[in-house]
Amino acid sequence: MNDEALRLDGVLVVRGGCPVLEVPSLVIPAGTRTAVTGPIGSGKTTLLLAAAGLIDLAAGSVSLWDRPYHSGRAPGALYLRRRLAFVAQEPCLFAASVTDNLLMGLRYRGVGKDEGRKRSAAWLERLGLSGLADRRATRLSGGERRLVALARALVLEPDLLLLDEPTAHLDRDTALQVEGLLGGALPGTTTLLVATHDWAQAERLAVRVLCMESGRIL
Ligand SMILES: Nc1ncnc2c1ncn2[C@@H]1O[C@H](COP(=O)(O)OP(=O)(O)O)[C@@H](O)[C@H]1O
Numbered sequence: 001m002n003d004e005a006l007r008l009d010g011v012l013v014v015r016g017g018c019p020v021l022e023v024p025s026l027v028i029p030a031g032t033r034t035a036v037t038g039p040i041g042s043g044k045t046t047l048l049l050a051a052a053g054l055i056d057l058a059a060g061s062v063s064l065w066d067r068p069y070h071s072g073r074a075p076g077a078l079y080l081r082r083r084l085a086f087v088a089q090e091p092c093l094f095a096a097s098v099t100d101n102l103l104m105g106l107r108y109r110g111v112g113k114d115e116g117r118k119r120s121a122a123w124l125e126r127l128g129l130s131g132l133a134d135r136r137a138t139r140l141s142g143g144e145r146r147l148v149a150l151a152r153a154l155v156l157e158p159d160l161l162l163l164d165e166p167t168a169h170l171d172r173d174t175a176l177q178v179e180g181l182l183g184g185a186l187p188g189t190t191t192l193l194v195a196t197h198d199w200a201q202a203e204r205l206a207v208r209v210l211c212m213e214s215g216r217i218l
């Protein structure tokens with residue numbers, strides 16, 4: 001694996017006619033854990049979306065593992081996009097079983113059904129979610145849905161995991177469960193970039209904490 005997982009160069013994102021993200025340079029080394037924190041509206045989600053190649057850039061470029069990923073119109077190059085997983089603050093699960101939700105992402109990445117079922121069962125077990133495997137994902141509680149969204153990302157065994165406010169609106173026990181999962185279940189080779197408005201959580205989850213204000217990293 002390359003030393004550098006993610007690089008942003010001269011990135012500018014404009015929304016509603018206003019610049020909402022300006023990052024002259026940011027390098028995230030592979031296999032590290034970085035948190036992005038800052039007040040509401042400071043640009044944390046926008047930074048993650050730019051890194052994931054999911055929004056258009058007005059200027060600049062994003063590279064993944066030393067390869068050009070995205071320099072204008074989203075989405076980024078598919079062969080690199082398949083190596084990352086992005087979990088949105090309000091994840092959208094499919095109206096299907098939890099296992100089927102996990103299988104869909106694997107199928108897009110060319111993993112066969114038998115192998116996919118094995119991997120899904122193994123990850124659900126590792127995350128303590130085996131009991132939810134056959135439940136319809138859209139009928140789960142908010143906390144359960146968030147855990148399943150995390151499982152759906154982890155089963156892909158991504159090289160880069162982007163998490164947006166992974167514990168927002170969760171009760172304290174579920175939030176601690178999510179933090180525990182991230183602490184214990186994430187392979188050491190996975191690069192983590194997590195946005196959280198909670199400074200203390202940023203320090204618990206990451207080694208490096210970036211603080212944002214008005215679309216800039218301080
Ligand atoms: N679709 C949009 N249209 C216009 N402005 C937006 C849009 N999405 C986000 N913004 C603005 O971009 C800024 C950064 O938002 P965001 O990245 O979501 O911040 P954070 O995640 O730190 O709360 C905010 O001022 C927000 O209002």
Ligand SMILES: [Mg+2]
Pocket residue numbers: 044045046089164165195
């Ligand atoms: Mg946000």
